[in-house]
Amino acid sequence: MNVPRPLNAALWCISQGWYVHLLIPGGKIPPRGCDRCYRGTPDKPNPEYIEHTADDCPCIPAGRWCHGVRAATNNPETVERWCHHLQDAGIAVAMKPSKLLILDVDSHDIQKPESGDCLPGLQLPPDLNPDSIRDGWDTMGLLCGIRNAPLPTVAPPTMCAATPGGGVQIWYQTDDTWRQSTSRLGWQLDVKAGWAYGICPGTVTSKGVYRAIGDSRSVAPLPNWLAADLKRTGHHQTPEAEQPRQSAKQLLAGLQRPKGAEYVNAAIRAEVERVVTAQSGTRNDTVNAAGRALGRFIPGGLVTETEVENLLVAAAVSAGLPGGEARAAVRSGIKIGINKGRAA
Numbered sequence: 001m002n003v004p005r006p007l008n009a010a011l012w013c014i015s016q017g018w019y020v021h022l023l024i025p026g027g028k029i030p031p032r033g034c035d036r037c038y039r040g041t042p043d044k045p046n047p048e049y050i051e052h053t054a055d056d057c058p059c060i061p062a063g064r065w066c067h068g069v070r071a072a073t074n075n076p077e078t079v080e081r082w083c084h085h086l087q088d089a090g091i092a093v094a095m096k097p098s099k100l101l102i103l104d105v106d107s108h109d110i111q112k113p114e115s116g117d118c119l120p121g122l123q124l125p126p127d128l129n130p131d132s133i134r135d136g137w138d139t140m141g142l143l144c145g146i147r148n149a150p151l152p153t154v155a156p157p158t159m160c161a162a163t164p165g166g167g168v169q170i171w172y173q174t175d176d177t178w179r180q181s182t183s184r185l186g187w188q189l190d191v192k193a194g195w196a197y198g199i200c201p202g203t204v205t206s207k208g209v210y211r212a213i214g215d216s217r218s219v220a221p222l223p224n225w226l227a228a229d230l231k232r233t234g235h236h237q238t239p240e241a242e243q244p245r246q247s248a249k250q251l252l253a254g255l256q257r258p259k260g261a262e263y264v265n266a267a268i269r270a271e272v273e274r275v276v277t278a279q280s281g282t283r284n285d286t287v288n289a290a291g292r293a294l295g296r297f298i299p300g301g302l303v304t305e306t307e308v309e310n311l312l313v314a315a316a317v318s319a320g321l322p323g324g325e326a327r328a329a330v331r332s333g334i335k336i337g338i339n340k341g342r343a344a
């Protein structure tokens, strides 16, 4: 029988103890879920969609790929069935259940932070020429210099992949729970962790191939010095820090609305779920969109502004956004939503 190449990659990942899911052929996003689970787009909502969360979804235990990374599995038969169903799919690895973290060193041609602060919270060498920092490699080199640590691509030997965009992804194993982030550790240094996924080397996208580089195909433990800097920059998710996620759920469990307005609860549940599972890079937009969506109900008195704000901030914080940033994104969304609600 013809074994699809992505299946080999997926089975290899499972043999490493990881959880995998598919990506659409040529793309970087998971395939859409079944009609019951697929929400549609803002322009074209799916009328068959039924409000629910990944935690409550029967499709996942049934071995379907609904809800993207949340459906990641270590069951070889499930993955084999998926790969035969979706030829030429990409393979993604779910960070959280696989106990992995990826350090993503980018070299995008983008503006540096206004403050020039390419390593937030660190005292930079006084003789540093700011123009010498041109991309994530320079930021990384600077951090390693300050820490007197080897470049992560050098030691310890671990699996590294070149991305089609010119970045390098460095894979680590870790028993701790970490948050994903964009440029919080340093400018153009991103962290994939928690319910984020890494793209398995060998995956082909329309922009090119994720290619394993270097000699190591095994994944090293996260070096202590890097773990310390991740902790310092707020990436460590202690059991206490996970609390907001649970309390968001608890709040949702207690939601009550007058008869005839239960649809507001459904909307709240859906938006909170969407925010909690938002991926780094789209989180701010997702939080803002959730504020807009729920803000519309405020002028009619179907929900209070405080209730919406607190729920969405709790959800955004549990998705890894810093509290202040989360509140700002929620408030600006709510404001627009309220205006829309008044105009309606």
Ligand SMILES: [Zn+2]
Pocket (backbone or CB within 6 Å): 033, 034, 035, 036, 037, 038, 059, 064, 066
């Ligand atoms: Zn489904």
Ligand SMILES: [Zn+2]
Pocket (backbone or CB within 6 Å): 033, 036, 037, 052, 053, 054, 057, 058, 059, 066, 067
């Ligand atoms: Zn579902």
